[in-house]
Amino acid sequence: MGNTDASFLINDPQQSISNLAFSDFSIKNKLVTNFSFISSKQDKSNDDQLNFTSSYPTIVNIIATKMYASQFGEIGEFVITRTGDTTQDLIVKYTIHGTAENGVDYQSIANFVTITAGASEVAILIQPQKSDYEGSRTVLLTLDNLYNSIQYMLGANIHAVVNILNS
Structure with missing residues (x-):
């Protein structure tokens, strides 16, 4: 060391x-x-x-590139990026949190994505569903650390939020 x-x-x-x-x-x-x-x-x-x-180790980060979504057509977007070797697919796992319910307040998303070989990023779209709810709700994604694995390491940006506005 x-x-x-x-x-x-x-x-x-x-x-x-x-x-x-x-x-x-x-x-x-x-x-x-x-x-x-x-x-x-x-x-x-x-x-x-x-x-x-x-x-060099593969480092993954997440950001919200479109932080606001609404049931009136605006779609939210997270982007997960990687550095390092891009010659193979990389599965990145994350946990879904927030006040918005997956599959109810927005179209269902999985708790992982695959960054395909040759690519350094992948987008996760948050498409709000029609709702009578007034106000805003949040979708918070947190990258998961893979214990005892060298697949990837977490970078500085491990959380990101998209706000769903319904007013």
Whole structure:
């Protein structure tokens, strides 16, 4: 961690390393995401080698690009963005909160989206339903942290709100 260097040297063939774990391990500000251990006993050398692949982590954020919606035609919009590797689909999970009821006050939305390969963002539309309710209601989306996963990390913007106006 930090500026600490680490090395592993085994000169005795009877010694071994097992259950080696790293947390927040990075090299030159790149998160190390893949490790492999290469034993050189097959190539008749006395040294073993630890290889790794590093990459920038995928960071996800959410913003409300259209913060107001109404049953009179205005549609609200959230946009979830990602940085990092865009070569594969990325499923981003979120929790739906707020005073507006999903599927009642606005057309139903799922609690996840897929950012497709090649794309860096996806929109979630909030389309209000006809209602006799007067006043405003809110739709709050909060990005979910995936525990024990390296699929993505949360950025600075993990909450966003769309207001549904019915007056």
